[in-house]
Structure formats: structure tokens, C-alpha cells
């Protein structure tokens with residue numbers, strides 16, 4: 063049987079290997095997903111007029127800012143993890159990838175703390191449309207983070223065995239996972255600006 | 261002994277159930293979606309009994325549906341609504357799309373581009389199983405308290421927000437179907453871009469591959485907003501939010517306890533942002549199939565191939581900015597209406613271009629009237645009628661009268677039933693020999709085609725008459741209680757009779773499909789003397805598809821090339 067071409071090598075006329083094109087397409091669909099949610103936000107907010115609360119009335123901007131920095135740092139360490147592999151330094155990869163995962167978990171814990179404070183003060187999604195869209199948007203984003211943590215942990219742990227046999231392919235995997243991770247980070251920056259600051 | 265038995269068993273599971281081979285997955289999609297089509301057709305026949313003979317017990321089988329669906333064999337309105345919503349959902353999301361994209365796309369695309377498989381075989385398998393789980397959830401929803409979803413396949417709030425638990429099942433089912441189509445579309449696009457064999461440039465791609473490519477982009481980009489909307493509807497139903505519930509809503513005279521502040525139109529926008537591209541998902545693969553068969557059976561190159569390619573790309577782009585023509589009656593204002601009216605008129609141009617290219621291909625061809633060709637030929641006028649009757653619906657002024665009537669039902673069914681379904685039948689008859697090494701029986705094919713063709717028209721033509729008379733769709737009594745509908749009601753019995761005859765006409769097809777697998781006439785690797793790459797494989801193609809190194813030297817439809825020794829010059833044959 064023939065092998066499937068371009069799993070590792072780059073195809074000349076597209077300039078990509080298969081998984082990289084795949085992740086870009088997937089991210090395009092993610093843009094549409096969050097695009098749909100953000101346009102829902104715009105429509106609901108325009109419809110509400112004066113009644114729309116300022117983000118800061120419900121949300122703690124300081125905590126949000128802190129979490130933004132956490133996630134941005136994890137994006138940087140993810141990039142370093144990939145760069146380490148490019149420089150054939152597996153030890154550094156392990157470290158940076160580990161930090162990425164730890165930062166993601168920190169982000170989730172802070173988010174969980176925020177949620178629990180909301181519930182403690184009896185703020186629920188059913189209270190008003192602002193809280194509804196806040197919980198929905200951040201919830202879906204958190205699911206994306208969790209998905210990223212699962213994948214990154216796999217690539218950090220059992221998945222990293224591939225480095226021995228197919229180093230190039232493994233490096234590609236980290237690159238692809240990284241593209242996803244930067245995207246999730248980017249979404250958060252949007253989300254933070256829209257929900258907390260506006 | 262037990263060891264080898266075990267091995268044998270696991271290889272069976274690997275080979276046929278959890279296979280990663282695009283051909284097996286294609287066949288899995290094909291079988292599953294044909295069963296769903298039959299199911300969707302069957303529940304529609306129940307509805308047609310109720311429309312023809314409202315308030316009369318359904319003989320023999322009526323009682324088995326139980327007291328909460330058909331007490332004494334007479335259909336309850338609630339049950340009619342479930343059947344209506346699920347007929348639409350099943351036909352679109354579990355029948356036509358999986359057959360057109362999941363089955364034909366999976367089986368044919370890698371072969372036609374000379375690839376050993378899809379780019380991501382494991383994702384491909386995941387896509388099928390996600391589809392399967394979604395389908396099971398939809399079926400199970402009939403048996404939960406209150407029955408299946410009953411707010412139409414469109415799930416408009418506020419009704420859907422306050423409907424019984426079947427609607428929640430519908431949303432979860434859709435989440436799986438959306439995941440499936442997302443995995444599938446990424447896979448198709450990467451496969452077509454990355455795995456084309458040497459020499460197969462974009463302008464040498466068979467039109468079928470082009471159609472699948474554009475379709476995949478539509479699925480990739482149009483479905484996520486519906487996913488967003490589904491999550492919001494789930495929040496409304498499970499977490500008590502009010503995304504789609506406006507303030508001050510009364511349900512049976514009682515004010516709703518929700519916070520309000522939501523918008524019902526928000527759902528409609530998000531839904532139609534998917535669902536308009538979705539109608540092109542229903543039709544483009546069908547056009548692709550018809551193209552292959554027309555070229556093959558006229559023994560002529562496709563007229564204006566390049567123009568068709570540009571037309572289908574343009575059509576793909578435009579289909580994202582016409583959605584609100586489904587919402588002319590929501591009071592969105594004349595400026596917005598005019599915009600969507602204009603885009604709708606513009607998008608009909610590429611469709612006309614493609615249809616014209618089809619007719620041009622027929623002109624002066626030495627036509628072989630094979631069974632696939634009959635279905636493909638029938639597709640042309642049926643799609644034409646469906647398309648032309650759509651134009652008045654795209655004009656805001658005319659739509660005010662026609663919206664939500666049986667005219668709409670007639671219009672889009674002309675496109676999806678005698679249109680797309682016929683094209684899919686054509687595809688089955690055409691590619692069956694590649695998958696099995698045998699041809700389907702011609703006599704049974706005629707017994708299938710001719711009555712189906714007649715019945716389809718007897719069913720859907722009268723719906724235009726009913727609709728113009730003002731009979732609304734989604735009425736469980738077929739319009740019995742409406743004074744203005746009385747003049748058109750006698751058609752209800754007529755239509756239902758034609759539906760049952762149509763059902764009988766599918767029996768030759770089912771027999772043909774099953775019997776020909778074992779006893780059909782044996783054929784070689786290229787029985788239709790076709791030019792594209794799928795016919796260069798052994799029959800049926802082995803795992804990995806091609807047994808020799810291939811290159812492509814020419815366009816997809818080089819039939820009757822002057823000076824050539826035969827009337828077809830395959831893509832893989834070098835020019836002399």
C-alpha cells in the first residue's frame with residue numbers, strides 16, 4: 063500500500079504539511095464559532111440599550127487582567143517549547159511545555175474562583191442577558207482551554223515518545239498544538255476586552 | 261485455535277466496523293444514510309395519511325403507535341408536529357448530506373485525485389461515528405416523554421425554548437452532527453489540496469471534486485454559528501437564560517418567569533446563516549455527480565468547464581450573504597430586504613450558468629441512455645423547475661403571499677427530491693460497478709426510474725397549486741379548518757396516493773441493490789469507458805487504492821478527441 067504523502071514533508075505548491083493546513087482550517091471554523099457568539103453579543107447589547115450593565119459592575123477587572131497575563135505567558139512558553147524542539151533540545155521542551163500546562167491550569171483555577179464568587183453572590187446566567195452571555199462565552203472558552211490542556215499534556219507525556227522515532231513529525235505536532243493555543247489566547251484577549259472593559 | 265479465532269474477530273471489527281479506509285467509511289455512510297432516508301420517507305408517509313384523511317384512523321398499523329401518539333389510530337397534532345420536524349431534520353442532516361458528502365465524497369474523491377486515502381484517516385472514522393451517535397440520539401428522542409422535537413427542523417424560538425425534552429435531544433444530536441461535518445470538511449479540503457497526484461492541476465480536477473471542495477468550505481464555515489446558536493438555546497432550556505426570549509412573553513396567558521431581554525430574530529439569523537449555505541450543500545454534490553455522468557454518457561467534453569468552475573466558486577461565496585431572504589416577513593425593513601433580494605437574484609446567475617452548461621453538453625452528443633444517465637437527465641428539468649419557482653420567493657413582495665405555504669414545500673422539494681435524490685440515485689447506479697465489480701440490473705432500473713419520475717411530479721406539482729391558493733404548510737389537518745383552503749384540498753388525497761405509489765416504485769431499487777451485489781453482471785475495471793482516475797484502480801479498489809504509479813496528463817473529460825483511436829482518452833494516458 064502507498065503511504066499518505068505530506069504527513070511530514072511540505073508540499074511544494076501549498077507550502078504546508080497536511081496537519082498544518084488542517085489546523086488552519088479548523089481555526090477558520092473556530093473564528094466562525096466565536097464570530098457567531100460575538101455577533102450575538104452585539105445584537106443583544108444593541109437591543110438592550112441603556113439596560114446593559116457595565117462589565118465592571120459584575121466582574122473583577124484586576125482578576126481578569128491577571129488571567130490575561132497568565133494566558134499570554136503560556137502562549138510564549140508554548141512558542142519556546144516548539145523552538146526548543148527546533149533546536150533539538152528535548153529537555154528544554156519538557157520544561158517549557160510543562161510550564162505552559164501549569165499556566166493553563168492556573169488560568170482555569172482563577173476562572174473557577176471567579177465563577178464560584180459569582181454563584182456565592184447569587185449571580186446566575188438566568189439573572190440577565192449580560193450574565194448569560196458572560197457565562198456562555200467564558201464557558202465555551204474554558205472548554206477550549208481544557209481541550210488544549212488535554213492535548214498538551216498528552217504531547218508532554220506519553221505522546222513525546224514520538225520524538226525518538228520521528229523527531230520532525232513530533233516537532234510539527236507541537237507547532238500545530240501551538241497554533242491552536244495562540245488562537246485560544248487571542249480569543250481570550252477579545253473576550254476580556256469585550257466583557258470586562260466595555 | 262481460540263487465539264486465531266480472536267484474531268479473526270478483531271480483524272473483522274477493524275476491517276468493516278472501525279475501519280480507517282475511506283472506501284469502507286464511504287460505504288458505512290452510504291448504508292446508514294440510505295436507511296435514514298427510508299426512515300424519513302416512512303414518517304412522511306404517516307403524515308401524508310393524516311393530510312389526506314384527517315381525523316380518520318390509520319388502518320392496520322395505526323394502533324401500534326400508542327395512546328399518546330395515535331389514540332385509536334388517529335394522529336394527534338403533537339405527533340404530526342414531531343413527524344414534520346423530524347422528517348425535515350432526518351432528510352437533510354442524516355439522509356441527503358451524509359449520502360452526498362459522507363458517502364460519495366469519501367468513496368470517490370480520493371480515487372478521482374489519485375490518492376491512497378484521505379489525509380486524516382482516523383479523523384475520517386471519528387467523523388462517521390460522530391454522525392452515527394448524532395443519528396441515534398435523534399431516533400431515541402422519539403421515545404422520551406413528550407416525544408421528539410416538534411418545533412420544525414428550523415427550531416424557531418420561543419416555541420423551541422419551551423418545548424419538551426425532545427428539543428434538548430435535538431440540540432445534542434445536532435452538536436454531534438456538526439462535529440462530524442466539521443471533521444469531514446477539514447479532511448476533504450486538506451485531501452483535495454494536498455493529495456492530488458502529479459499533474460492533476462486544479463483546472464484538471466473532475467467537476468465532482470470541485471463540487472465537494474466548495475461544499476466542504478460551506479460546511480466548515482457555515483455550521484459553527486449554528487453550533488453557537490445551539491449552545492445558546494441549550495442555555496435557555498437548561499440554565500434558564502433568555503437569549504431568545506424577549507421581555508414580557510406570555511405562555512398560555514401566563515407571564516414567563518425568565519429575565520427576558522433576548523431576541524427571537526437572533527436565532528433566525530444564526531440558523532439561516534447556516535441553513536442557506538446548507539441548501540447548496542444539498543445541491544452542489546448532486547451537480548457534481550450529474551456532471552460526471554453527463555460527460556460519460558454524451559461522450560463529449562463538458563461544455564464550458566472553466567466557466568462552471570468559476571460559477572461554483574462564486575456561488576460558494578455568495579451563499580454566505582443571502583440568508584435573510586428566509587426572513588422577509590420578520591419586519592427587518594426595506595433597506596435590508598432590498599439588499600438580500602439583490603444578492604438572491606445575483607446568486608441565481610451561477611446556477612443558471614451551470615444548468616446551461618449541462619444543456620450545452622447534451623447538444624449534439626451521441627447519448628447513451630443508461631440508467632444513471634436517465635436519472636441525470638431527469639435531474640435537469642426538475643432542478644430547473646425548483647430553481648425557477650424559487651425566484652418569486654426571493655422577491656420580498658411576492659414572498660409575502662407565498663411564504664409558509666405549500667408553494668415553498670413544492671419549490672424546495674423539486675430541488676431536493678426529484679433533483680438531488682435523483683442525482684444520488686444516478687451516482688449509485690454509476691459507481692456501483694466500481695465498488696462491487698458488478699453492474700446493476702437495467703430492467704429493474706427502468707422499473708425504478710419511470711414510475712419514480714412520474715410520481716415525483718404528481719406529488720410536488722399540485723403543491724404549487726395548493727400553495728398559490730394559500731394553503732399553509734405545517735398544518736396537521738392539511739388546511740381542513742381554513743375557508744380559503746377548501747378549493748385546493750381535494751389535491752391532498754391525490755398527492756398522498758402518488759406518495760404511496762412512489763414508495764412502491766422504490767422496491768425495484770432495493771431489490772436491485774441487494775441482488776446485484778451477488779448476482780449482477782460482472783464487469784471490468786472501466787465498464788463505462790470513462791476518463792477519470794477512479795476507473796484506473798482495480799475493482800473493487802484495494803486498501804491504498806492504486807497498484808501502479810500514476811500521473812495525469814490531460815483534463816477530466818476528453819471524450820471523442822479528434823484523431824484518438826477510441827472515443828475516450830483517460831486522464832492517466834500520455835498524449836501521443
Ligand code: HEM
Pocket residue numbers: 301304307344347348349351352356412413414542669673676677681719732733734735736759762
Ligand atoms: C419524495 C420524497 C418526499 C416527500 C413526498 C416529502 C413530503 C413532505 C411534506 C408533505 C412536507 C410538509 C409537511 C408540512 O408542511 O406539514 C415536507 C416537509 C419537509 N421536507 Fe420533505 N418530502 C420528501 C423528501 C424530502 C427530502 C429528500 C428532503 C431533504 C433533503 C426533505 C426535506 C423537508 C423539509 C426540510 C421539510 C420541512 C419544511 C418546513 O420547514 O415546513 N423532504 N416534506
Ligand SMILES: [Cu+2]
Pocket residue numbers: 535536539582583585586
Ligand atoms: Cu436560502
